[in-house]
Amino acid sequence: MNPYVLSILLMGLGLGTTVTFASSHWLLAWMGLEMNTLAILPLMAQHHHPRAVEAATKYFLIQSAAAATILFASSTNAWLSGQWDIQHITHPLPTVMITIALSLKLGLAPLHAWLPEVVQGLDLTTGLVLSTWQKLAPFALLLQISPEIPLLITSLGLISMLAGGWGGLNHTQLRKVLAYSSVAHLGWMMVVMQFSTSLTALALLMYVIMTTSAFLTFKLLKSTDMNSLAMSWAKTPSVTALAPMMLLSLGGLPPLSGFLPKWLIIQELTKQELGLVATVAALSALLSLFFYLRVCYCLTFTSSPNNLAGVAPWRLESKQISLPLATSTSLSILLLPISPAILSLTLPLF
Amino acid sequence: MVYMTYLLLIGLVLGLAAVASNPSPYFAALGLVTVAGMSCGILVGYGGSFLSLILFLIYLGGMLVVFAYSAALASEPYPEGWGSWPVSTLMLVYVLLVVCVSVFFSGGWFEGSWVTVDEFSEFTLFRGDSGGVALMYSSGGGVLMLGGWVLLLTLFVVLELTRGLSRGTLRAV
Numbered sequence: 034m035n036p037y038v039l040s041i042l043l044m045g046l047g048l049g050t051t052v053t054f055a056s057s058h059w060l061l062a063w064m065g066l067e068m069n070t071l072a073i074l075p076l077m078a079q080h081h082h083p084r085a086v087e088a089a090t091k092y093f094l095i096q097s098a099a100a101a102t103i104l105f106a107s108s109t110n111a112w113l114s115g116q117w118d119i120q121h122i123t124h125p126l127p128t129v130m131i132t133i134a135l136s137l138k139l140g141l142a143p144l145h146a147w148l149p150e151v152v153q154g155l156d157l158t159t160g161l162v163l164s165t166w167q168k169l170a171p172f173a174l175l176l177q178i179s180p181e182i183p184l185l186i187t188s189l190g191l192i193s194m195l196a197g198g199w200g201g202l203n204h205t206q207l208r209k210v211l212a213y214s215s216v217a218h219l220g221w222m223m224v225v226m227q228f229s230t231s232l233t234a235l236a237l238l239m240y241v242i243m244t245t246s247a248f249l250t251f252k253l254l255k256s257t258d259m260n261s262l263a264m265s266w267a268k269t270p271s272v273t274a275l276a277p278m279m280l281l282s283l284g285g286l287p288p289l290s291g292f293l294p295k296w297l298i299i300q301e302l303t304k305q306e307l308g309l310v311a312t313v314a315a316l317s318a319l320l321s322l323f324f325y326l327r328v329c330y331c332l333t334f335t336s337s338p339n340n341l342a343g344v345a346p347w348r349l350e351s352k353q354i355s356l357p358l359a360t361s362t363s364l365s366i367l368l369l370p371i372s373p374a375i376l377s378l379t380l381p382l383f
Numbered sequence: 384m385v386y387m388t389y390l391l392l393i394g395l396v397l398g399l400a401a402v403a404s405n406p407s408p409y410f411a412a413l414g415l416v417t418v419a420g421m422s423c424g425i426l427v428g429y430g431g432s433f434l435s436l437i438l439f440l441i442y443l444g445g446m447l448v449v450f451a452y453s454a455a456l457a458s459e460p461y462p463e464g465w466g467s468w469p470v471s472t473l474m475l476v477y478v479l480l481v482v483c484v485s486v487f488f489s490g491g492w493f494e495g496s497w498v499t500v501d502e503f504s505e506f507t508l509f510r511g512d513s514g515g516v517a518l519m520y521s522s523g524g525g526v527l528m529l530g531g532w533v534l535l536l537t538l539f540v541v542l543e544l545t546r547g548l549s550r551g552t553l554r555a556v
Contacts, residue, residue, distance in 0.1 A: 045536045075543035
């Protein structure tokens with residue numbers, strides 16, 4: 034893509050999230066969300082093939098519907114209460130509408146059906162931007178309105194964990210697996226939102242780090258389905274050794290850092306006398322763990338499932354910058370021992 | 384005056400039902416013209432003459448014209464109007480739905496509370512729509528520039544998406 038256009042689009046993405054973070058008026062928040070939607074569309078369609086254009090179209094329609102609902106709900110709130118402040122929204126009707134619209138934007142179940150198909154049609158870099166950066170702005174708004182509708186948020190979280198776990202089973206395409214993992218992690222972030230927004234933010238931060246590592250690993254290995262993971266030992270043995278750790282961290286297995294948010298969330302839920310929710314959450318993590326484990330299993334193969342006359346893939350030297358992958362993989366594996374430090378840094382902030 | 388507003392509102396709702404009943408884009412655009420025209424009339428009736436003028440010029444005279452040209456480019460041989468069975472059935476359903484909902488909600492507190500957004504005392508008059516425009520340029524200057532930048536970003540997005548004609552992203556036209 035033309036580098037000037039690319040830089041304008043990326044700066045538009047940054048500006049959109051910044052505007053939503055800085056806003057206290059619903060219209061300004063809506064403007065930031067629309068900027069994010071618009072700026073990512075050419076990035077999605079940049080490879081000009083029909084699947085990418087289909088993904089961009091689906092993304093555009095879904096996000097526009099959600100943005101229109103946010104506009105409608107904030108106008109309704111202005112009509113009913115006379116003001117546009119984000120944190121002073123109290124009437125249940127607009128609050129529920131905005132929550133549903135934001136969960137459509139994020140890909141929370143039961144409004145998650147678009148996410149696997151959109152992520153599948155994108156290349157891994159754009160999929161990474163979609164799964165990490167585009168989640169930040171709607172999250173900022175949800176954190177601010179969550180005190181009003183705790184039951185809805187917790188229900189959305191529970192359903193997302195279960196839908197993300199069950200939906201991710203029996204896939205061969207890695208991008209769809211990562212999309213369902215996104216749904217499940219968003220569910221974990223939602224269930225604790227009514228009790229501790231800091232834990233939600235911590236879970237989001239950990240999810241961003243681990244997903245960055247996952248997408249960058251698959252990009253380095255140039256593999257988008259599980260069969261092609263089998264030859265990763267010949268491409269980069271070190272990544273092949275560390276990638277299972279990173280995937281199990283996504284699954285929330287101790288002693289990896291993905292265990293930290295899940296542990297703290299279950300602890301908080303238990304302290305708040307929601308033992309059943311905590312149990313369902315822990316059991317749904319088992320569902321997700323299964324498909325992460327399946328991807329790890331494919332990484333341990335030494336030859337890809339193929340006919341005898343099949344051709345081995347090209348193993349060219351990769352020009353990808355290794356620093357982001359190295360940093361995010363290290364962080365997604367090794368952070369658990371310093372959890373008190375992480376907690377002291379994140380808990381007072383939100 | 385009330386009768387005039389009543390007629391305009393009926394036209395508005397009928398136009399909305401006409402758009403929502405899924406005819407071909409040409410007829411839907413006609414429905415949109417009706418909706419915009421009626422709503423401009425209602426706006427004028429409640430003191431928002433500037434807003435109504437802007438709506439007519441920009442919405443009908445700018446965006447709808449561009450839409451009409453685009454729809455003409457992607458024309459179909461047998462367009463469906465309101466003479467065709469599915470479209471007219473859907474329109475009937477929507478009109479009936481509106482009648483039911485209005486019967487359900489009639490007589491509430493919101494029936495008699497439409498007022499203009501003007502403020503006036505002995506020697507001053509503040510018109511809602513023009514005052515809003517003045518505010519947009521004074522206190523809202525920063526957000527106005529942000530809005531202008533977002534429109535420029537939209538232009539770049541559209542140009543990038545349609546770059547390349549038959550080799551580009553949108554290859555049909």
